[in-house]
Amino acid sequence: MANLLKEIEAQIAGAKTTAAKQNVGVIREVGDGIAKIEGLTDAMLNEMIDLGHGVTGLALNLDETEVGVVILGDYTQLKEGDEARTTGRLLQVPVGKGLLGRVVNILGEPVDGKGPIKSDKTYPVEKTAPGIIRRRSVSQPVQTGIMPIDAMIPIGRGQRELIIGDRATGKTTICIDTIISQARLNKAAEVAGDKDYRPLYCIYVAIGQKQSTIARVIAVLEEAGAMPYTIIVASPASDSAANQYLVPFAGAAMGEWFMDNGMDALIVYDDLTKQAVAYRQVSLLLKRPSGREAFPGDVFYLHSRLLERAARVGEKYGNGSLTAMPIIETQSGDVSAYIPTNVISITDGQIFLETDLFYQGVRPAINVGISVSRVGSAAQVKAMKQVAGKLKGELAQFRELAAFAQFGSDLDAKTQAQIDHGKRIMEIFKQAQYNPIPVEIQVAVLWTVQNGYLDQVPVARVKEFQNKLTEYFATRKGQLLAKIGREKALSDELKDELKAAAEEFKQTWQ
Amino acid sequence: MKITKRAKREAKHLYCLCLVKGLLDESRVRQVVQHLIASSKRNSPSILAHFLRLAKLDYAQHTAAIESAIPLLANLRTVVQTGLEHRYGPGLTITFAHSPELIGGMRIQVGCDVYDGSVRARLDALEKSI
Numbered sequence: 001m002a003n004l005l006k007e008i009e010a011q012i013a014g015a016k017t018t019a020a021k022q023n024v025g026v027i028r029e030v031g032d033g034i035a036k037i038e039g040l041t042d043a044m045l046n047e048m049i050d051l052g053h054g055v056t057g058l059a060l061n062l063d064e065t066e067v068g069v070v071i072l073g074d075y076t077q078l079k080e081g082d083e084a085r086t087t088g089r090l091l092q093v094p095v096g097k098g099l100l101g102r103v104v105n106i107l108g109e110p111v112d113g114k115g116p117i118k119s120d121k122t123y124p125v126e127k128t129a130p131g132i133i134r135r136r137s138v139s140q141p142v143q144t145g146i147m148p149i150d151a152m153i154p155i156g157r158g159q160r161e162l163i164i165g166d167r168a169t170g171k172t173t174i175c176i177d178t179i180i181s182q183a184r185l186n187k188a189a190e191v192a193g194d195k196d197y198r199p200l201y202c203i204y205v206a207i208g209q210k211q212s213t214i215a216r217v218i219a220v221l222e223e224a225g226a227m228p229y230t231i232i233v234a235s236p237a238s239d240s241a242a243n244q245y246l247v248p249f250a251g252a253a254m255g256e257w258f259m260d261n262g263m264d265a266l267i268v269y270d271d272l273t274k275q276a277v278a279y280r281q282v283s284l285l286l287k288r289p290s291g292r293e294a295f296p297g298d299v300f301y302l303h304s305r306l307l308e309r310a311a312r313v314g315e316k317y318g319n320g321s322l323t324a325m326p327i328i329e330t331q332s333g334d335v336s337a338y339i340p341t342n343v344i345s346i347t348d349g350q351i352f353l354e355t356d357l358f359y360q361g362v363r364p365a366i367n368v369g370i371s372v373s374r375v376g377s378a379a380q381v382k383a384m385k386q387v388a389g390k391l392k393g394e395l396a397q398f399r400e401l402a403a404f405a406q407f408g409s410d411l412d413a414k415t416q417a418q419i420d421h422g423k424r425i426m427e428i429f430k431q432a433q434y435n436p437i438p439v440e441i442q443v444a445v446l447w448t449v450q451n452g453y454l455d456q457v458p459v460a461r462v463k464e465f466q467n468k469l470t471e472y473f474a475t476r477k478g479q480l481l482a483k484i485g486r487e488k489a490l491s492d493e494l495k496d497e498l499k500a501a502a503e504e505f506k507q508t509w510q
Numbered sequence: 511m512k513i514t515k516r517a518k519r520e521a522k523h524l525y526c527l528c529l530v531k532g533l534l535d536e537s538r539v540r541q542v543v544q545h546l547i548a549s550s551k552r553n554s555p556s557i558l559a560h561f562l563r564l565a566k567l568d569y570a571q572h573t574a575a576i577e578s579a580i581p582l583l584a585n586l587r588t589v590v591q592t593g594l595e596h597r598y599g600p601g602l603t604i605t606f607a608h609s610p611e612l613i614g615g616m617r618i619q620v621g622c623d624v625y626d627g628s629v630r631a632r633l634d635a636l637e638k639s640i
Contacts, residue, residue, distance in 0.1 A: 007640075019616075019618075021623055021624070021625055022625075023623060023624070024624050040622060041621065064522075065564070085624075
């Protein structure tokens with residue numbers, strides 16, 4: 001009781017005694033999560049507006065006589081004639097390591113029932129992206145643990161790599177695998193006491209998804225032990241359009257804190273198509289002029305200002321990074337639609353997933369031919385470059401020859417060998433979900449493939465061979481793998497060791 | 511009533527024509543309203559509606575509503591009036607009202623600006639902070 005009295009006394013002492021100026025307005029119209037407020041002459045763009053009843057809004061349209069506000073909360077309590085006032089604050093979310101392992105909403109409030117979040121710092125949701133001077137080029141890899149990506153479409157820390165494909169082609173799975181891979185690497189480095197390793201923290205932003213889908217993602221991450229390194233920011237399908245449009249920005253703010261404090265973070269936006277649809281809804285309700293496909297004119301700016309916030313900053317500025325993996329869902333593989341072309345042009349590359357490949361059993365269903373990484377190769381591990389340098393070309397050649405061979409003409413031995421080699425590579429790249437492969441094993445397996453140790457293995461048994469080989473390397477050649485991981489390049493000595501190991505394994509393989 | 515952008519633009523133009531030294535001239539406003547009522551233009555009702563809205567906002571901007579817990583003495587009224595005119599310029603319509611629910615102090619509203627020095631406002635702020 002004494003404490004309470006002291007607290008109240010302190011509050012009374014701290015209470016302002018002067019009459020501060022406030023800017024007020026009157027709600028003229030409310031509905032569909034939007035309010036039109038007359039007055040509020042001092043309102044700023046993106047300023048939080050106190051609408052009373054504990055409801056907050058965000059000023060998005062500043063007109064001559066009224067302000068268009070999106071309501072972030074239950075708007076059913078508001079009515080025409082209610083008073084609204086400016087707060088002088090921009091929309092902010094809590095940031096920091098206290099959010100790791102938690103599931104939060106757009107305002108950074110916990111929705112996982114694990115109690116309040118320990119965070120004393122906030123970041124504005126809308127923030128200007130780092131400028132040219134602060135940035136540096138991408139040079140450190142993000143090990144996704146997905147072999148075709150790490151080998152042929154490498155991603156670097158600070159890069160923006162788009163994941164694009166139709167519904168149910170494994171877009172989210174790629175991102176979840178990447179998050180699991182980071183958690184394993186972080187944990188391994190922690191256990192080994194490796195101080196040089198820079199942990200990569202992950203943020204998964206769920207936009208307009210079913211609650212059950214989000215719950216499944218959380219369950220997968222928890223099962224894989226990835227949650228302690230991950231923040232989940234959720235705005236499910238039942239949330240208002242305003243929340244769905246703003247949630248990626250909230251996630252980006254949380255990621256920026258890691259970048260600004262010299263750490264590395266990865267953010268997954270799942271997915272930006274739904275965000276664009278939510279933004280269209282908000283814009284139409286605010287009566288903004290619509291353009292192509294009824295999207296507002298600034299839908300490109302919506303995505304560009306979000307994705308520009310992903311960057312690698314220079315050592316002078318903390319040497320942190322924020323890697324972005326936006327997801328875009330296409331309709332019937334149409335990458336030339338409005339939103340996909342916009343995001344393709346903003347990002348530093350794209351991983352294209354195809355339904356046909358998915359149903360042919362090629363999973364992850366990555367179309368290597370049209371997937372690119374524009375800056376990631378600079379960040380690729382040298383050992384991987386040595387073994388995977390020719391892979392993309394070989395696969396392109398294989399696809400061309402395979403298409404030609406479909407006509408049923410007789411093939412010469414060399415062409416047949418090339419086709420067989422391609423088929424084996426395709427088999428090697430098939431990978432189970434939620435099972436990222438460490439880069440050392442990827443290097444060892446690819447070295448084995450590239451040096452002809454699989455040429456005698458029937459295509460149907462390639463996967464079996466790969467699994468046994470992986471097991472062999474992991475259980476009996478741990479030191480060799482550790483050496484590859486340490487040196488990050490294949491020296492002649494390492495190549496000899498790999499050769500000896502492959503020979504030894506081949507003798508046991510039946 | 512749907513007010514088109516064109517109607518808004520025209521109403522704004524008429525509103526600007528009614529300003530004399532930054533203040534709305536009553537006779538001009540009357541003239542404009544009469545002209546619009548008499549006009550056979552199809553969009554004149556919507557122009558009139560927006561013009562009325564602009565005039566109302568202008569009136570609100572130039573009206574100071576002063577509420578106090580107890581009726582203010584004449585000398586205090588003069589002090590407040592002088593202070594407001596000094597801040598907002600001449601042409602301010604000032605109304606005084608007696609509101610016991612404020613408990614103590616004064617609340618002044620000029621257009622969208624509110625200066626709330628009442629005990630009620632401080633108690634509300636205290637309640638919020640606790």
